[in-house]
Amino acid sequence: MTPPAASAVAQRKGRFRGALAESPPLWWALVYFFSLLCGYYVLRPVRDAMGASTDVAAIFPRSWIALGERHGFEVGAFTLQLLFTGTFVAMLLLQPVYGALVSRYPRRVFLPVVYLFFIGCLVGFWWAFGTGASGRGALFFIWVAVFNLFAVTVFWSFMADVFDNEHAKRVYGYIGAGGTLGALCGPVITRFLVGPLGVANLLLVSAGFLAACLLCIMKLRPWARRRERELGDSGGEQPMGGTMLAGLRLVWERPLLRALALLMFFGVGVGTLLYNEQAAIVREFYPTAEGATRYYSTIDWAVNGLTLVVQVLLTRLLLRRYGVAPLLLLPAIAILLGYTLLAASPLPLLVATVQVVTRASEFSLSKPARETLYTRVDRESRYKAKAAIDTVVYRGGDLTFVWLHKALSMLGSKVVFLSGIGIAAGLVYGAWRVARAERSLPASPGPGNGAGTGSAEERQVHAT
Template identity: 25%
Template structure:
């Protein structure tokens, strides 16, 4: 048995611990479908010979009515009894019922009413018992398991259909219809025992509590749950339209067959043969194609195949209404519906919360299916018979309904992905930004009136985007706020909500807050057209505090409006005030304003003054000089500014100034970045600088430099690009360029994971061929495991940030948070969400890596070794030395230094010459260096 089990596991990608439960589930489905395909052709033949094909439409409507009544009763039972009890009871009920039907048929106790009853029983059995099976499958398996196993398990149902159909076709002449129905009842009677085996195996494979949680049933009404869920509504629509089309196809198949085959026995044999043949085709599809299609194509593509095939056949049938064409049409419906389409439909139910799914899935499978069946009956009665229209109207209806079917498939795909996204957002407690303007304005008013200073400042930043007139009064009240930062921010944004000048602003030029004075002056200057004399009075004020503030505002505004410079003699005023620089009586704040004003002078005459103050001991004067450099937009001072980036106090001012230089600063920034002595912290500052320059060239340089940086630095670089995309800017990377970059980073990720698990193996090995491993080496390995694990996390984040350059940043962020979650469900939902949004080339590239993500792997090393090839000790050390991360590199050299000389020489010989020489130099400089330079 072991070789056979191994063969099945390898062939169908089934894990060893899953094989038993998968086989039991397959047998369960084999028996219930096999029983159906024994009973259905027998009862169909009996019905058609007794009631006639014209009565099918009435049977469809009666099935719908009975199914609705039974469904409501069934859902009341679900609220009172355990799901396990209900499933077992249902199986026993239908086993006894079919046994009784078999006896009645055997003794020829039949009439029109009984035939209708038999037909209805078969219809309800087909809906209810199969629906219960898939509810059970949804309880036991998660989404990733379902994708791998549903194809294999579903093959059991198809095989059951084949066996049942051929048994009917072959044995009905010998045993008769009644005996075959009794055989079917015995097949169903064995299912409760199999159900018990399935439950016991599911508890072994997973935590009992987890499985029991999935068996919980919601107390809410099924209809209410479906109406309130966009996904359930679309799912019900897809199933309903699919059933309606199938019933119309079934009618055409049955109608034409009964017209040409009059004998009931021969007709039963015909149905049995073709039902089984369709199932053989379906089995081949299920075993050889379904799993591959489910894994390689999006869910809407897999659902699309069936309606597309039906439309093609319907169009041909419209031209040539022949039995062989109807057989082909029924063949597509019978084979695809039970294989690929069925598996894809069941996957749509997986992400629905368990309590909702357990309540609504059977309702959809039974009631929606039955209502669709009833509608098919009404179409046949009123359209074909009532209006006495030709039969091709059914063919036209099939084609039109299939088009609607395709439309609903694309709608359900969107809601399907939305459920995964919502699940991750909810489980990971992610805040989702709401863009409702009314709510945002209302929140702003509340914060302006009652919020703290920091909250008010944050909301004031949104004023340029939301300049609503209703904010006028709350904004004006903030001019009396105790925090001067708030008042300054209000004045800077006042023109967005208040059109007319606000007189109160001029009062703030007499305060002691330099930033507030500057803001007030800028505001007053923007309204100087009201009175020329009004602003000139400030420029000529005897108080230097007011005069310098007015001069700085004038110089700044004149950059955009040169006429103002001429109007107020800006150059002359700067020249007069510059002669006063160095005056011991001048206050620091006034001197700072004058120095900053020199940057607007549009001449190099004052560069020496600015340069002197760039080295001044007073930080306020240095900041003023830095701002002046920014106003000049001249790279003359660039190196002096770059050197100052190491000072946290000056960093923001320097960044703002260099940003104003734009692309002119890029060459120098690149040279500084690539210097060997430039540390990672300094590099990060330079990357932030490149990001804030906000030109295409600066962002391209950011990517270029990131490629040559440590993983931790590279992560920061791509975080900045993610931030750029989130702000609404377009990606600067072309599709091919981006995919190539993702491919490279993915390869690095895979190498890191291999190194990580090779280190884990090394950690567990406590012996060497030459003795016991030292405590120092153990500590170094533990340190490296931690560092490499951190690199893996950073590398994963890099890949997701790169994905944001092609896809919606919010979607990518949600998927990333799900992928790194500690919750298995969130990780699985993240993968399915990505499966729905990524292109096929990226899925093929990234999904093997996501499967390797360290948090999703078992702690058992043998399970990991099945996924990826690990390195031996020599190769592991070689790969460690190649990892571009300073902490890993230094620890790797220390670990290398503990190895024997021959191994060190072997490892270094495999490295690039330049890297090898650097490592040799480092080893020789250490006290315990062992390497001898040849």
């Protein structure tokens, strides 16, 4: 390593040590996100291999397959469409449950409940995989998607309680990097332990990482309460009240939240089209479950490796110097260019490359920028509206674009990617809308549940 490079590394290490010393909860936040994403990425390659599998009997219940045969309907021809539809339905059913939790129970109750529920589900799947229960593949695919969205949403909402906006700009890049390290370790665990342990026992490994998340929640609670006292807001340990579907109402009413929902919808669109094209490639070139799992593990490694580099080198610098606008606009423009290249030459290697860039830019740039915005809005927006955007809007986009892809794929990959150019343009527009709406936010939310959502006039309207 050359002296300038060594000096740069030393400086980054010094900044990281300084951030830990300045912000003690950063350590527990790092462990929390590492454990969460490591536990998730232990499961993800197995889920993706199921979605691309040609073994219909391993995915759907036998009764579904028989019903399709009686009506001349081949279930296996619509595997991803049915799985994504099931995921969306699950989100619609669970969103009111989540809304009820945050409306009726204080944080110290509903955060542990969410994670205990997921741990209990993993134990149930451990039994189902061990006994070969019918329909376990589809149920597991849907559950992993639900788990990822709800668990990560709860994590970032909690971080917005622990850190104020200025601290968030300094530490969110480090926290994201901690999660990326977990995302790198998860596929390694799956790759090397699936043989000796088997798929079923890997689920218990993931449950162990979620138990570590519970410990981190308990350790971070005092800092969340301290920040609330500094803001003159004691609401974090009290129920927020409101209706179960208040999150969707807030998204409809508030310009920033509407812009974030639009950004999420088109972001899901570009990702879903790529995911489905990638699944078609896997079915053709990697027909075995082992080969498919190995391919998806490689993609996850590439995504998370690139994400880590960007998070460490660029995310913090861009956030502190330029704010959220470049972190939202640059990935959107890069994805638009990627789809333009794919429309001209839809090669499998190029599809994989654009997929890596799309996911890595989302994790390293777009998501930290969006999460920083939630430190400047009220608690209802952080917990209710954010959950609605990250679950209902996200999976609604999945549902829309997975069926759109099915229709477009009949006309060929070039048509898919030409349509993707329009969707990517919508992503650029959504990023611009968020960057514009962000200018009206205060530096930090005021006390209570109603501040920090828009202009002073708008907040007064909502207060009445």
